[in-house]
Amino acid sequence: MPRQPNSHLLRRGRYSECGRAYLVTAVVHQRQPLFRDFQLGRLLVAEFKRAHDAGLVTSLAWVVMPDHFHWLLALNSTTLAGVMRQTKSRSTLSINRARCSREKFWQRGYHDRAVRADEDLLKMARYIVANPLRAGLVEHIGDYPLWDAAWL
Structure with a gap:
């Protein structure tokens, strides 16, 4: 699969700052909707929880969509x-263990955006967890199982 022509530029100037909030997005290889399988989505959620419980990040909000995730987090003791x-x-x-597979799972890299101090984190969290509604996956956010937010 050919690389995106400017994907290497996503890493240029990337800087991690402890205490800063970031919105990160990562995409499944070839945008396969593998997280339609709830159990596979829960395995990813376990990794969000592990990073939070280990004190690496403070997890503020996340949603696991069928082929990608959005995670709003604050860095504590690691780099992004x-x-x-x-x-x-x-x-x-x-x-891959659950799928009995050895295939590539994630696309290379990830998208990140540092949250500015004046941005409303609660508003951003609401936007993140509303992704399944906007995508037409459910009619009520409570019907979608793969999301959480610190405030909601």
Whole structure:
């Protein structure tokens, strides 16, 4: 599969700051909707929880969509690259084990955006968890099983 022509530019100037909130997005290889399988989605959620419980991040909100995830987090004691490398690596191992597979699971890299101090985190969290509604997957957010937010 050919690389995106400017994908290497996503990493240029990437800087991690402890205490700062980030919105990160990662996509399943070839956008396969593998998280339609609730059990596979829960394996990814376990990695979000592991990073939070280990004190690496404070998990503020997340949603696992069929072929990608959005995660709003504040860095505590690691770099953004470190937490994403661990999360993607560990989730690949557990998900592929569950699928009896050795296939590539995630697309290379991830998208991140540092949250500015004046941005409303609660408003951003609501936007994140409403993704299944906007995608037409459910009519009520309570009907979608793969999301959480610290405030909701």
